[in-house]
Amino acid sequence: MKKHYEDLSTPARLLLGPGPSNVPDRVTKAMTCPVIGHLDPVFLAIMEEVQDMLREVFMTENRLTLPVSGTGSAGMEAALVNSIEPGDPVLVCVNGVFGTRMCDIVERCGGVLRKVEAEWGRPIDPGQVRDALEDFDARVVAVVHAETSTGVLQPLEELSSIVHEKDALFLVDTVTSLSGAPVKVDDWDIDVCYSGTQKCLNCPPGLAPITFSPRAVEKLDKRSTPVRSWYLDMSMVQKYWGSDRVYHHTAPISMVYALREALRIVLEEGLEERWERHLKYNRELVRGLEEMGLRMLVEERFRTPMVLSVIVPDSIDDDAVRKRLLDEFNTEIASGLGPLKGKIWRIGIMGISCREEIVQHILSSMKAALFRQ
């Protein structure tokens, strides 16, 4: 007998994990605009607007700025695969899942990997990067800005100077930070910077905004080997997103619509206002959680404003609390990953979820889930 599949219906959860985040109605509505062809003049104009808005949000003049046709991890792979040739020495800063993932990709690209590590929950020490570069002629140095697995925000300016003294490319993961904390691509001289849509941009997952500095484009142009991924090869993708409009692959049309609307919302509010709002409610959330007797994993000055890592008290069952939040309060928060599994909760207040009522909701529902077990 044939199976029967019901009409799709999904619960309206409060998504307060480290992503995906909740999506504003305006973004959902944009996704329902009729699909048109990827070479339709109307779509080409939309692409240009999206690129212009991405440049504003990344704070860059970089010509090669576009959304990669995949989720944030495709952005990471695109950043690395377009920057590394087999045999290139690459230094990766590792203090969580996403730095670890970068190492994996570097090796698949044929890069010669060296790591600078910090404890999960601590930032990378720029002095160690300087030391490592003394006897390692890295062509690329890669670091995660907001390490989603731990909630650490990595200061970037000093690192950038160190990297450029050695004439390497500075590659930064801003999947979680973009539009929720300052990401100043040009001011901070970042060469390759990528993000995801499903964090502070409040857009469904499916695209990865990315930007390449003229220095990174020059390296790409001068490669002696093809980029290892055809799908993510920016030397080809840029001909579609650039003035040539050469067909490469069909863009995810509806996702581009959604991203356009999400970027409009960000720019209507203003980047600085948005950064301040994330900081403000992060502090309020921390205050409330500390009043409940909970402790944070990361010290205050290195905390990401959008993802907070809260230490699971010894007596508490991580899974049970999260299940109760989901079942009784329709609210998703996340567990830790890797060595932090079961040891922390990760609470995300990203974009539209970063506001007074949500902070109060988390505090009251956490209290209920913790103390009325």
Add this chain to the structure above:
Amino acid sequence: MKKHYEDLSTPARLLLGPGPSNVPDRVTKAMTCPVIGHLDPVFLAIMEEVQDMLREVFMTENRLTLPVSGTGSAGMEAALVNSIEPGDPVLVCVNGVFGTRMCDIVERCGGVLRKVEAEWGRPIDPGQVRDALEDFDARVVAVVHAETSTGVLQPLEELSSIVHEKDALFLVDTVTSLSGAPVKVDDWDIDVCYSGTQKCLNCPPGLAPITFSPRAVEKLDKRSTPVRSWYLDMSMVQKYWGSDRVYHHTAPISMVYALREALRIVLEEGLEERWERHLKYNRELVRGLEEMGLRMLVEERFRTPMVLSVIVPDSIDDDAVRKRLLDEFNTEIASGLGPLKGKIWRIGIMGISCREEIVQHILSSMKAALFRQ
């Protein structure tokens, strides 16, 4: 002064090129269901349903069947990158853009490439594949089922026998054919088969359904080198889509909703009914176009039912006709690619667009665009 961006609005075109195709309201509506987490139990159940329905549509029992988080070209890359290790001899059948693209990817994977070619607009001759395999120990033989750039439908059964006599994997691109023409993965003993959502499935672009036979999975499991792409590494992706549910990357949630609804629509109609419908209206369209004096590029028995290649008459300006169709009739058809640019039009009748009124609309608007210039 800051730029102003208007509310998004896109025209409701008739998309009668080779994809993207028009999207039914039910699919659009499914996309608007609230985004939930990629590890939410509700989403895990949706994933299982999507996998079950994909197995039905691919006509396979293959466990490793899922949608890749990228457009059709990501499916091609996923198929090849997971099947090829550096140094593997790979035979690619080339008679259009997509066979050519496969060659490019094979080389980026480190495969040792040999080609069997046919004129664009003609199918591959199985005898030539047999001959090529006499002195070339291919581990993978790759072919395009419906070559979207020319409108040729490649017969697969004889090829499959030839490939398996040599103990190679048989890898088939069904981006354009899936659900519009028979694609019998198990009956035809296809080892790796991928598709796209934006063709006969009538779903916005953004996912690439793919399926691997036990033989292909065994080769993947026994690799001595990691898959060159982290994002598309099925040995990892399958742990998320399989029973382990290990986080790999965030799935494009809303696109998975859309695909689920699109697959439901396909299965409600039935595959055989759908194949017959495509064949019927293809014939009707050809008859009408021939009555207007137009000629087809591909001989009847090798024509894809969903994409028709029509030769642009000598006296006619390809661009002007397409522009007039778009501007006056809100209808998109496509030009040729590569050596066929300016020489053919490609008219797609895919899924919901494959019906009586649409065929009549194309015929009358083509007539107007051609003869009232």
